[in-house]
Amino acid sequence: MTSFDLLFWLLIIMLAVVAYAIEAGIAVRHRTAVLGTMFSVIGAVTYILVIGEDNAFGRGSSSPDLTISAPALPKLPDKLGELADLRVPEALKKKPVVKASEKSIPSGPFADCEGCPSMIAVRPGTFIMGSPETEPGRRNTEGPIGVHIEYPFAVGRYEVTRDQFAAFVEDARYLPGKGCLVKGRFSSAASWQQPGFEQAGNHPVACVTWSDARAYTAWLSKKTKKAYRLLSEAEWEFAARGGTQTIFAYGDNFSASLGNLGRSRDGTIPVGFSTANEFGLHDVHGNVWEILDDCWHEDLGLNSGNGKANVLRANCSQRIIRGGGWDSTPQQARLAARGVIETNAAANTVGFRIARNFE
Numbered sequence: 001m002t003s004f005d006l007l008f009w010l011l012i013i014m015l016a017v018v019a020y021a022i023e024a025g026i027a028v029r030h031r032t033a034v035l036g037t038m039f040s041v042i043g044a045v046t047y048i049l050v051i052g053e054d055n056a057f058g059r060g061s062s063s064p065d066l067t068i069s070a071p072a073l074p075k076l077p078d079k080l081g082e083l084a085d086l087r088v089p090e091a092l093k094k095k096p097v098v099k100a101s102e103k104s105i106p107s108g109p110f111a112d113c114e115g116c117p118s119m120i121a122v123r124p125g126t127f128i129m130g131s132p133e134t135e136p137g138r139r140n141t142e143g144p145i146g147v148h149i150e151y152p153f154a155v156g157r158y159e160v161t162r163d164q165f166a167a168f169v170e171d172a173r174y175l176p177g178k179g180c181l182v183k184g185r186f187s188s189a190a191s192w193q194q195p196g197f198e199q200a201g202n203h204p205v206a207c208v209t210w211s212d213a214r215a216y217t218a219w220l221s222k223k224t225k226k227a228y229r230l231l232s233e234a235e236w237e238f239a240a241r242g243g244t245q246t247i248f249a250y251g252d253n254f255s256a257s258l259g260n261l262g263r264s265r266d267g268t269i270p271v272g273f274s275t276a277n278e279f280g281l282h283d284v285h286g287n288v289w290e291i292l293d294d295c296w297h298e299d300l301g302l303n304s305g306n307g308k309a310n311v312l313r314a315n316c317s318q319r320i321i322r323g324g325g326w327d328s329t330p331q332q333a334r335l336a337a338r339g340v341i342e343t344n345a346a347a348n349t350v351g352f353r354i355a356r357n358f359e
Contacts, residue, residue, distance in 0.1 A: 105152050105358055109280065112224040115167055118157040119356060120280045122239050124150050129237050130300050130336050135247060137331030141338055143300035147234045149307035154356040155231060155239045158271035158282050159290060163201035165192060165208070165216060172219045180207035181347035195348035197267030204268055204288045204351040210319045210343045213291050213352040227357035230293040232309035235355060236322050240335055242278030247334050249277035249284050254330040259286035263327050285333040288351035289321040296320055296340045317343055325349030
């Protein structure tokens with residue numbers, strides 16, 4: 001609709017109003033109001049046509065002018081074959097670089113070979129390592145300190161079993177050291193095959209040294225072409241906590257169903273019989289102490305705080321063990337509790353769990 005069309009219809013409406021006013025007798029009684037209305041309409045129309053012309057829609061136009069400037073869009077090719085001629089920014093042509101910590105990792109248990117340990121992937125994270133001063137049973141070697149692990153890694157779902165260790169000994173023709181601590185005393189007759197109590201193949205291996213455990217991970221790495229190793233102390237506590245900051249992985253109280261502790265059985269039980277923590281790990285409390293890669297250090301503050309094993313500012317003739325054994329008390333098996341064993345010593349309460357890098 002043009003401005004002239006608008007004027008025409010306004011005049012028609014005005015005449016209709018005047019006619020109605022005359023018919024109803026309003027024009028005679030309210031002559032001043034009627035005339036005022038007519039002059040107001042005429043003034044409004046005049047403003048639209050003359051004074052307000054620059055602000056009105058253009059004559060013959062049905063839409064306003066756009067005043068927002070925008071870059072011109074490229075002309076699209078007429079044929080699909082011409083798409084290759086469009087210029088693509090070089091940054092978009094390059095494949096994004098994905099950091100190791102950002103790579104996809106398994107969401108559930110996995111194993112790298114038949115007979116290999118079942119593994120659980122652990123994502124990066126931050127936690128408080130050690131115990132607060134108010135924790136019952138706490139010792140002054142337990143920190144606490146803040147730890148940030150910025151890389152993913154895998155950890156054994158269970159402690160390494162006798163069958164798994166036996167497969168390594170047979171295949172690698174490995175000769176573990178002889179002798180083992182039984183009830184705190186050295187026995188030359190004891191070994192991983194004879195730990196002083198009956199075991200089945202699905203029990204955690206015991207009476208092994210730090211060197212034996214390292215030899216097992218080296219064999220497994222060669223067999224699977226994956227980087228297996230022992231856990232660091234920080235990694236162990238992070239994985240064992242399963243995202244908690246409580247005394248135990250299941251809260252601040254311990255029950256017999258959560259781990260093999262306190263000589264409730266005179267020896268180990270099959271792996272996996274205890275309740276799994278939030279990450280899916282079993283036997284983080286009891287069954288056997290777990291040998292770690294860290295050298296012993298009384299001051300937890302010497303830990304680097306990045307998840308790596310401490311081997312520089314420590315006594316490497318001794319190694320840290322965690323988790324408690326079948327003869328431990330609940331206080332000794334707390335998540336923050338730290339134990340120590342000679343690097344070349346073995347005990348029938350000590351075994352190990354393994355870790356694996358993601359490359």
